[in-house]
Amino acid sequence: xxxxxxxxxxxxDASAVLAEAEGIVLAxxxxxxxRREAExxxxxLPWLTTGQAExxxxxxxxxxxDLTRQMLRTTARRADELRHEYETRYTDLRGTLxxxxxxxxxxxxxxxxxxxxxxxxxxx
Numbered sequence: 001x002x003x004x005x006x007x008x009x010x011x012x013d014a015s016a017v018l019a020e021a022e023g024i025v026l027a028x029x030x031x032x033x034x035r036r037e038a039e040x041x042x043x044x045l046p047w048l049t050t051g052q053a054e055x056x057x058x059x060x061x062x063x064x065x066d067l068t069r070q071m072l073r074t075t076a077r078r079a080d081e082l083r084h085e086y087e088t089r090y091t092d093l094r095g096t097l098x099x100x101x102x103x104x105x106x107x108x109x110x111x112x113x114x115x116x117x118x119x120x121x122x123x124x
Contacts, residue, residue: 034064 038060042053 030068031061031065034061037064 038057042056
């Protein structure tokens with residue numbers, strides 16, 4: 001395996017590990033924040049028994065996690081849509097640019113050929 005290929009592979013693996021670690025840290029901090037909010041809510045409701053407070057906390061965390069998952073799925077779906085739109089637009093622009101370059105090159109070649117033929121006829 002070429003040296004540059006293995007470096008790229010290692011860089012990609014390291015990047016994937018860092019992204020996963022960042023995701024885990026963000027998920028844990030989000031869960032901790034949701035737990036703090038649930039505990040603050042229970043603290044504002046002093047008449048709740050310990051069992052009721054634990055049940056309310058669990059339900060709040062479950063709903064918050066479900067909402068977060070739904071938002072992340074929506075965001076990921078939209079990101080995929082945008083990536084597809086940008087890739088399509090980029091492909092269209094590349095095709096247009098290629099056609100323009102071919103047209104200019106063909107025109108330039110035609111002009112050069114015409115000039116060469118004219119000069120050949122004049123010098124003959």
